[in-house]
Amino acid sequence: MSKVKLNLIAAACENMGIGINGTLPWKLKKEMTYFTTMTTKVKDNNKINAVIMGRITWDCIPNKYRPLHNRVNIVLTHHVDDVKAKVPDGVVVVPSLDEAIRYIEGREDIESTWVIGGSAIYKAAMEHENCGKIYLTEIQKSFNCDTFFPNIDKQQFHLVDEEEIPGERQLEGDISYFFRVYKKL
Template sequence: MDNFAYSIIAAVSKNGGIGYKGDLPWRLKKEMAYFNRITTQVNRENTQNAVIMGRNTWQSIPDKYRPLKGRINVVISKTLNSVPEGILLYPKLTEALKDLYSNDCVEKCWIIGGTGLYNEAINDKNCKYLYITKINQEFVCDTFFPDFDPNNFEEIFEPYIPKDIQEENGIQYEFKVFKRL
């Protein structure tokens, strides 16, 4: 089942937070540009990446940015009955991954939130990489990234990802990549 390999991407505050009241607790344009670049870039012509998100994450994206451009948008929800045309809706992550990877036009799949999907993915051996932006500050949050066993992942260095500490609006952060062992 290695052909169902997929990755997580998340920005996580020092206290583990990823959201507050359906929004990001911070405004980091360069970090958002990184997210867009990583989840959009492909190596094969005529392919796109899929961004997979839960209902709350989908609903938290401002209308003017929905759907996320240049990517196949997938919503996982047992309660939503419909989504706008062109958006894929599945009740389960496993069903979405199976369909996406049977489509030659899909290059990579990215889990982009929220907590429930992150938790499911971290505990799935097919989730091979965690792209974590570690925000070196605490924020008031009501949504959190799940803890993961550091014994299951090792930090790796990708040549296309900045290694130094970034700073924006007085907030320092680092881009980290972890590979499942």
């Protein structure tokens, strides 16, 4: 197995929904800050993290925020040449998760790898032998969604405590949520 560990990060509501009409079903500023911090922070300041996403998730990120700053952005698509022609220089476009892993293995400067969605990419990452942890924000409310986080097999993924992750309930407006971490056994 390669040394590249895949960490998934997602926010899901009570029905495990993650998206609607190509966007997020909620507006949670602090949750977004958590996503940015988790996917950006490095222990070694000479390194950088990678984020792996599906082509639709890339399309969903507002222009002013993409590529996601201070991270190597990797986009998965079956139409590599078409997508390559549309994205800014520096964005890596690959046809599979294994190609993304191979690309990361080929670089010495990538510290952590974050899989940031959507559904099929999360599923492929969870089933992959390199899967490490799932950082899941569990929103205590139901939203109308058309995109869902895959089922988490609790035989394989166990809830763990991470020192640096706040364990207490978070509140933004009238929406509460928890930052949870599941580790693949």
